[in-house]
Amino acid sequence: MSPPILKDSFGRVMDYLRLAITDGCNLRCVYCVPEAGSGPTNVLSLDRCRRILHVLGSLGIKKVKITGGEPLVHPQVAAIVRLAKSTPNIDNVTLTTNGLLLASLADDLIEAGLDAVNVSLDTLDKERFHSITRGDYLPAVLDGLKKALSSSVLAVKVNCVPTANSPISDLLALTFLAKDHNLHVRFIELMPIGLGKNQVGLDPAALMTAITTTFGPLTPVSRQFGNGPAVYYSLPDFKGKIGFISAVKSCFCERCNRIRVTADGWFKTCLHMDKGLPLPLDDEAALATTVIEAVKAKPASHLFAAALSEDPLSPEDRLMSRIGG
Ligand code: SAM
Secondary structure, three states: OOOOOOEOOOOOEOOEEEEEOEOOOOOOOOOOOOOOOOOOOOEOOHHHHHHHHHHHHHOOOOEEEEEOOOHHHOOOHHHHHHHHHOOOOOOEEEEEEOOOOHHHHHHHHHHHOOOEEEEEOOOOOHHHHHHHHOOOOHHHHHHHHHHHHOOOOOEEEEEEOOEOOOOHHHHHHHHHHHHHOOOEEEEEOOOOOHHHHHOOEOOHHHHHHHHHHHHOOOEEEOOOOOOOOOEEEEOOOOOOOEEEEOOOOOOOHHHOOEEEEOOOOEEEOOOOOOOOEEOOOOOHHHHHHHHHHHHHOOOOOOOOOOOOOOOOOOOOOOOHHHOOO
8 A cells, every 4th residue: 555645744644624615604603704794705616626636535535524614505515525425535525514505405415425414503592593693594404404314324413612602501402412313412612713712612511511410421432423533422311422522622633634625725734823825726736746745844733822823814814614614
């Protein structure tokens, strides 16, 4: 077997791409997108996706997460999933979505070969949903989740980003989804990126205590579910697991296997760093060289503790909706 090509200077091998196919979104979550929107929308064309996937597949990328913005607003999202799934070397294609358009698109996505879907959902309360997302679409999101769960091939997760304002009762209601449904619920620590800098995240310890008090002991599970860095727990009589992703407090950078391409063709070897670079998207050879060199310079760990560039026009000072999470 040939040695991995996308290896950084710390010996970490990159085999997981997060591809943000658009930075437009149909929700305006308060910690992610400004109320007035995020400005002009960038969209990756099918041709550019093909080139990116082909080059990165040939360099050793095996897993692809389609993200955004909201990936389901991309008119060719199913074609992109199909493309990714048929790219040599890529064997796992998943997608993260706010779920709003999932009910109508799930069949096409499944037919295109999608392996798993993560639905971002912070509350099951209609009013709280509106105050977080600035939209009245909870019923549509729940329809999308239901549709995903009705499939026998899709693995389903619910991702929640609790803030200090999240009522614990909302988070317990989300946890309860994993009791009778075949899904895992993950609580993701709020990261100080974009509008997330203006919010305070919830201490996961407080949530774990509330979950334990309500549902019984959280028992650590050694198995991983998917490609992410979540730490999973089981609860008595629950079908699904409960995961916690704590990127800031418990950095898992030493295991990082991820690279990111944004909808405007920006390459990031770390979610939070100052050294991304534009990709030559229309030239496969140059694209491969740029990626190989950039991966070599991947930082040892994220820089959440440090301020990024003070330049307000820096392409690194991005909203999360322009990075893709
Ligand atoms: N629209 C899609 C979705 O909702 O899943 C994909 C893009 S969205 C940026 C991906 C994930 O990032 C969502 O689960 C969202 O809640 C999360 N997110 C946004 N800003 C965040 C922040 N500052 N810290 C942690 N997660 C954040």
